[in-house]
Amino acid sequence: MSIKIITADISHAAIIGTIGKKSFRKSFEHLFKNKEELLEYLENTYCPVKLAKSLRHEDNIYLLAFIDGEPAGFAKIKKYSLNEHIDSVSQMELQKIYVLGEHQGKGIGSALLTEVKKIAKEGSPDYLWLDTHISNDKAIGFYEKNGFRKMGKYYFTIGSQTFEYHIMGLPVALAVGSAC
Numbered sequence: 001m002s003i004k005i006i007t008a009d010i011s012h013a014a015i016i017g018t019i020g021k022k023s024f025r026k027s028f029e030h031l032f033k034n035k036e037e038l039l040e041y042l043e044n045t046y047c048p049v050k051l052a053k054s055l056r057h058e059d060n061i062y063l064l065a066f067i068d069g070e071p072a073g074f075a076k077i078k079k080y081s082l083n084e085h086i087d088s089v090s091q092m093e094l095q096k097i098y099v100l101g102e103h104q105g106k107g108i109g110s111a112l113l114t115e116v117k118k119i120a121k122e123g124s125p126d127y128l129w130l131d132t133h134i135s136n137d138k139a140i141g142f143y144e145k146n147g148f149r150k151m152g153k154y155y156f157t158i159g160s161q162t163f164e165y166h167i168m169g170l171p172v173a174l175a176v177g178s179a180c
């Protein structure tokens with residue numbers, strides 16, 4: 001089994017959209033009372049025009065993971081993104097990390113996060129941060145194992161529902177050791 005990570009470009013927009021939608025539905029569909037709102041959210045988030053613009057944006061880095069040559073996961077980094085819960089003006093955001101359900105637990109998320117940490121090390125912000133739904137125990141465990149800690153709460157409304165998230169941060173100086 002071989003895992004390869006590349007920096008994605010505009011040609012990967014469709015596969016990133018597919019992975020994002022499938023992985024999100026598998027993990028979070030049960031939280032939505034109204035399926036229409038879920039579908040609308042996903043269509044809007046992964047709208048091809050919007051995604052193409054996001055892939056071209058110089059502030060964003062998309063990484064795409066392949067397992068045995070098949071696309072299986074991606075991560076999106078926002079190089080300059082400040083979170084009010086973190087007391088620093090130098091922060092990078094890991095905005096998305098999604099692995100297809102059938103490929104979870106095979107080390108793809110870890111491989112993506114190792115690459116994300118390398119990029120953070122190069123940019124050397126004080127913090128790398130992310131948000132994750134409070135019920136997402138698997139991801140929370142994965143992040144804690146990788147040195148992130150909970151630093152606050154965040155609320156985001158989709159349609160008629162408001163969801164609660166943990167803000168988790170990793171001091172990049174500490175990440176250096178575990179990424180290399």
Ligand SMILES: CC(C)(COP(=O)(O)OP(=O)(O)OC[C@H]1O[C@@H](n2cnc3c(N)ncnc32)[C@H](O)[C@@H]1OP(=O)(O)O)[C@@H](O)C(=O)NCCC(=O)NCCS
Nearest residue numbers: 027098099104105106107108109110132137138139141142
């Ligand atoms: C979270 C996610 C990115 C992790 O990717 P993955 O490819 O499944 O993770 P890996 O196979 O690299 O395993 C990650 C590590 O976390 C560990 N882990 C998993 N669940 C855990 C838990 N509940 N507590 C502690 N560690 C846990 C695994 O044991 C593994 O450690 P190991 O390498 O020492 O065995 C992936 O499961 C995913 O895409 N989930 C659905 C979408 C999602 O929740 N995205 C994050 C939104 S914030």
